[in-house]
Amino acid sequence: MIITVLVFGRYKDFAGKDQINLDISIGNTLRDVVDAFVKVYPAAEKDKSRMMVTKNKMYASYDAIVSNGDEITLSPPVVSGG
Amino acid sequence: MNLERYRRQILVKEFGQRGQETLSKKNIVIIGGGGLGSNSANIFVRMGIGTIDIIDKDTIDITNLHRTSLFTQEDVGKSKALILEERLHAINPEAHIRGINQKITKENIESFVKNADVIVDGTDSVSLRHLINNVSLHYNIPWVYAGVYETVGMIMGVLPQKTPCFQCISQNIPESIPGEIPVLGSLPATIASIQCNETIKLLLGKPLAGLIIYDVWDQCFDVMNIKRNPDCPVCGKK
Ligand SMILES: [Zn+2]
Numbered sequence: 504m505i506i507t508v509l510v511f512g513r514y515k516d517f518a519g520k521d522q523i524n525l526d527i528s529i530g531n532t533l534r535d536v537v538d539a540f541v542k543v544y545p546a547a548e549k550d551k552s553r554m555m556v557t558k559n560k561m562y563a564s565y566d567a568i569v570s571n572g573d574e575i576t577l578s579p580p581v582v583s584g585g
Numbered sequence: 586m587n588l589e590r591y592r593r594q595i596l597v598k599e600f601g602q603r604g605q606e607t608l609s610k611k612n613i614v615i616i617g618g619g620g621l622g623s624n625s626a627n628i629f630v631r632m633g634i635g636t637i638d639i640i641d642k643d644t645i646d647i648t649n650l651h652r653t654s655l656f657t658q659e660d661v662g663k664s665k666a667l668i669l670e671e672r673l674h675a676i677n678p679e680a681h682i683r684g685i686n687q688k689i690t691k692e693n694i695e696s697f698v699k700n701a702d703v704i705v706d707g708t709d710s711v712s713l714r715h716l717i718n719n720v721s722l723h724y725n726i727p728w729v730y731a732g733v734y735e736t737v738g739m740i741m742g743v744l745p746q747k748t749p750c751f752q753c754i755s756q757n758i759p760e761s762i763p764g765e766i767p768v769l770g771s772l773p774a775t776i777a778s779i780q781c782n783e784t785i786k787l788l789l790g791k792p793l794a795g796l797i798i799y800d801v802w803d804q805c806f807d808v809m810n811i812k813r814n815p816d817c818p819v820c821g822k823k
Contacts, residue, residue, distance in 0.1 A: 511807045512737060512798045553758055560812045562754050578798060578809060581755045582734035584766035585621045585709030585773070 553580035620773030622707020736802035738776030
């Protein structure tokens with residue numbers, strides 16, 4: 504299925520737009536969404552295990568299942584320098 | 586209070602004399618006096634916050650100077666908290682400033698923050714932010730997270746039980762990132778300014794923006810509207 508993903512921060516630059524379509528399978532998780540994103544935009548590879556991912560405006564675990572119509576967002580990891 | 590000092594700020598219609606008087610009665614605690622904390626302290630004391638505590642056990646290092654405010658090369662080796670106390674007092678003698686040269690721990694954090702109207706994040710570690718988050722939720726004290734990395738900064742005000750907490754947005758983040766964190770010198774001042782705005786709005790009872798993500802290199806500014814996670818181990822329903 505084709506899902507629409509909103510992207511934030513530098514991911515918008517990688518994509519050249521603020522929303523992208525990714526092709527994933529039914530029953531796939533957010534981890535699969537992250538993998539699909541990194542495959543298309545390898546510059547995001549270093550964030551792969553730490554990305555901030557939300558599903559329907561809520562922070563979600565990589566194990567969460569994605570259903571048709573879910574609003575998914577991907578953002579760079581929370582930053583911790585001071 | 587010498588209102589003349591704040592005349593140009595009082596002219597701002599969103600703020601006004603009432604805003605100024607409110608700030609003069611507020612008590613903020615800044616945890617960390619480095620890139621973020623020194624810049625936010627500098628702004629807060631000029632804007633007229635009544636009482637500011639700055640807690641930091643570190644001494645000033647030559648590698649801090651590219652991104653901090655108020656420190657000079659002569660200060661290298663001296664206490665960040667105590668130098669900030671001295672400089673902030675010189676900027677605005679009406680403000681009550683306390684530099685606290687101590688390390689924040691799980692055991693002592695409560696004693697430092699219990700009278701705060703808001704806690705301001707100037708730390709450089711994820712674990713310390715989790716500690717602030719826990720104490721904020723436990724004592725119902727709002728705090729304003731900010732962090733920097735390379736050219737990216739993030740800011741989020743946390744109103745306990747009303748907005749998402751730090752744990753709600755950071756479950757995938759490791760407690761520490763190995764090595765030194767790269768930071769563009771202009772970044773902490775920019776992010777601290779936005780953090781100050783969110784803090785002032787919070788103190789004046791205005792709504793907060795959500796999670797702000799700003800890349801100063803690409804001039805890419807985003808505000809994410811995230812909901813509280815009902816299963817959050819810190820702020821969720823137990
Ligand atoms: Zn939470």
